[in-house]
Amino acid sequence: MVMVHGDFNFNQVMRHDGRVTALLDLEMSRAEAPDWDLGPFLGFCADPVRSIRAGPERSQRPEDYRDVPRWLKE
Secondary structure, eight states: OEEEOSSOOGGGEEEETTEEEEEOOOTTOEEEOTTTTHHHHHHHHHSGGGTOOOSTTOOOOGGGGTTHHHHHHO
16 A cells, blocks of 8 residues: 555646656545556546646646556557
8 A cells, every 4th residue: 555646647747947846635535445546547648638727827738648557658
């Protein structure tokens, strides 16, 4: 058992100068199996348009997530 986020995606991550500085929205976090967040996270990567918040503070594009499953596999 490990702590899992509960609904992890890149909208839940704050970055500064290319480094992760914070994880947000932890009210759904709990102890679960290590791969608990993997399914929802891969779903986000497959269809990020549904989850990406609009606005100038968000510069992500769907193609930014294309390689994430390969990164995880490596």
